[in-house]
Amino acid sequence: MRLINVFCALFLIILSSSCAPRRNLVYFSDMVSKTTDSQVITADTEPKIQSNDLLSITINTLSTESNLMFSVNSNNINKNGYFEKEGYRVDKEGNINFPVVGKVNLKGLTIEQAQHNLVSKLNHYVKNPIVNMQFLNFRITVIGEVNNPATFNIPNEQINLLEALGMAGDLTAYGKRENILVIREMDGKRSIVRMNINNRDILNSPYFYLKQNDVIYVEPDKSKSIEYSPNNRLMPLVVATISAVAVLSTAFLSK
Structure with missing residues (x-):
């Protein structure tokens, strides 16, 4: 009987060690059920232009000649030897090099702010320019x-x-x-x-x-590391062995 008790104790220890604690899988589980919750959005939702961003910028004016003047093929080969998408790369100081205008600092601005900034500079060259800008690397x-x-x-x-x-x-x-x-x-x-x-x-x-x-x-979760542990892969074999030994021991001792 002592041998059987030992095997049973080992079996319970192995079984308990393989059990993972219960976890909460429900999103926003701290909300009261069947209620409506309204909040003012306080987080900053608009991305800001950063160094190394790649921007698509198109200019439209009433003049075809002006449109051609501000149009440029900005496909470039980067330092790794790959072609970049058409766009303007923001340098480490936050500048882009725009045709005719030259360097324009856009770092820390939203897309809308950057468009207004570029419009104000283009007003010195053309009338009523329309600037469309977007991220190419978002x-x-x-x-x-x-x-x-x-x-x-x-x-x-x-x-x-x-x-x-x-x-x-x-x-x-x-x-x-x-x-x-x-x-x-x-x-x-x-x-x-x-x-x-x-x-x-x-x-x-x-x-x-x-x-x-x-x-x-x-x-x-830790339960995954336990499941995929090399030692745990032998667990079914160990449990089966212990069970077989316990059955054989019981049959032997009962004679």
């Missing part, structure tokens, strides 16, 4: 415990954390909802922030609305 990367990790190009230049996770196919069951990392590089600094999508307070976080080149990393 992309975000989602990796980790999501169903479709990838880098996504964002055409409308505005996306929040939940939309990014949705584009990546949502979190897997192993993804930590309470510990999502947002990695952001801005003005020569890298910041890493932990976000908890179980908590509605993230809606007011300055990291809820994403910026160009943000990286979202969803950390896996």
Whole structure:
């Protein structure tokens, strides 16, 4: 009987060690059910132009000659030997080199502000210019415990954390909802922030609305590392062996 008790104790220890704690998989679970919650958006939702951004800029005027004057083939070969998309690269000082006008500083401006800035400079050369500007490099990367990790190009230049996770196919069951990392590089600094999508307070976080080149990393739960551990792969064999030995011992001792 002592031998049987030992085997049973070992079996219970192994079984308990393989069980992962229960986790909250519900987004914004701190909200009261069946209620309406209205909040003023306080976070900065508009991306700012940064160094190394690539901008598409088109100018339209009443004069065909003026349009040609401000039109330029801006396809360039970058330092890695690859062709860049048509656009204007923002240098480390925040300037673009625009035809006729010369250097124009756009760093830290929204697209709308940058358009007004360029219009004011073009007014010295043409009447009533219309400037259209957009990011060519607005992309975000989602990796980790999501169903479709990838880098996504964002055409409308505005996306929040939940939309990014949705584009990546949502979190897997192993993804930590309470510990999502947002990695952001801005003005020569890298910041890493932990976000908890179980908590509605993230809606007011300055990291809820994403910026160009943000990286979202969803950390896996410990239960996944246990499941994929080489030692844990032998667990079914160990349990089966213990069970067989216990049965044989019982049969032997009962004789």
